[in-house]
Amino acid sequence: MPRQTDRQVLTEEVLVLFTQQLLTEEQESLNNLLYEEPNDSDSDDGEDIPAPQLSEVYLEILRELHSSRYLQQRISILKTPQQLWLTLNVYKKDHPELFRSYLRISPATFDILVQTIQGHSVFHNQSNQQQIPVDQQLAVTLFRFGHYGNAATLQKVGLWAGFGYGTVDLCTKRIMAAICDARFRRAVMQWPTERQKEDAKAWIESRSCPSWCDGWLMVDGTLVPLFARPGFYGNSWYDRKSNYSLNVQLISTPNLHIIDYGVGLPGSQHDATAWKQTRIPQEHGTLLKAEEWVWADTAYLLQTWCQAPYKKCVR
Structure with a gap:
């Protein structure tokens, strides 16, 4: 079963409490109508403002829970793209054995792969925000595929490349979309x-x-x-x-x-x-x-x- 997010878990718990409280309040209201005597007092002076029902409090909690994208305050983690830059600009040219140890393929194969997939539509859009270069997206994906366990997590790969975790996931999806395309298969499988x-x-x-x-x-x-x-x-x-x-x-x-x-x-x-x-x-x-x-x-x-x-x- 897919893992639930913290927001989903909290939402389910609050909904259960809200449902139980709403039933309790409705039962109390019904009892008041059936068994309490009517109040004949004509004076409304000094009447207290009724406190909000507990069910309304739970509804407000749900609104607050879904009013923000993040449940906790975001903490910025210092990252640097220097390691990715060294891999693509220094190790690739001067130390191919180090390049292979990071990305698991030779520099020549890497260049051919970039040339083959860079024309795919997944790397082009109408957004004003320009995409990350294809060679960097491919390097991040290969680095992730070349590692195992905790070393292949979004966090570790993102810290190595200097990218956000979501960016690492997006790069992986784009590369896989290009590689799994039938046109790529026909191009490389002669x-x-x-x-x-x-x-x-x-x-x-x-x-x-x-x-x-x-x-x-x-x-x-x-x-x-x-x-x-x-x-x-x-x-x-x-x-x-x-x-x-x-x-x-x-x-x-x-x-x-x-x-x-x-x-x-x-x-x-x-x-x-x-x-x-x-x-x-x-x-x-x-x-x-x-x-x-x-x-x-x-x-x-x-x-x-x-x-x-x-x-x-x-x-």
């Missing part, structure tokens, strides 16, 4: 050329037999553990290895060049199900020739274009 395909077939033939040379692609799945049980539909992420995880499918050539992938399904999903989300099961008639197939294990549905290593090639 289908092998005829020359690359022939090289792959030659490699297979040199290490097996001529009859198997047309099986020049490999597929397999892996489970990526999650730090904690997801708040929504948590049980569906529980896998056969007793972890909460993501199912990731990778299709590659013999030289480990990845040409397609499938991500997003929970770890409880079978490889055969996750495999259906990739291009080859959907477009094998277009991508593969009639005699070509993909090497797989017995977790996958065996067909003429998807074969287990010990199965003889189906002609």
Whole structure:
């Protein structure tokens, strides 16, 4: 169940008190009408102003509770963007090993990734407030993804980058929106050329037999553990290895060049199900020739274009 905020918890408690008090006051009012004798005094001089009902006090508390965005006074925490600046302007050029230790990818790969996603609409809007440069948003996101546990929290990442916690979360969402876009997938996952395909077939033939040379692609799945049980539909992420995880499918050539992938399904999903989300099961008639197939294990549905290593090639 998703965690409730302090405001939500307090609101529920005050509403319970308000409801109980309102019922009590209505019962008292009804008793007064039924059992008390009417007052025949014609003098209103010196009549006291009635005190507010306790239910009205609870309503005022609710109004105060929701009149401000923050329940407590905001405390400014001193942050500096120097570490992010050093990573992108000094370590990237002069100390690539330090750059890789922070962001988990090489400077060249980082530049290509920025160039690929910077044209996405998520980084452009009609606001007068200009967005943070794409390279900084990507660096913050990669730094967050490259750490685990408390080191990956919004607070720790924000202090490292010199950004607010909300800004870190917003950068992560923008980068993920650009990377999960189908256009990005088509841009980075290039289908092998005829020359690359022939090289792959030659490699297979040199290490097996001529009859198997047309099986020049490999597929397999892996489970990526999650730090904690997801708040929504948590049980569906529980896998056969007793972890909460993501199912990731990778299709590659013999030289480990990845040409397609499938991500997003929970770890409880079978490889055969996750495999259906990739291009080859959907477009094998277009991508593969009639005699070509993909090497797989017995977790996958065996067909003429998807074969287990010990199965003889189906002609």
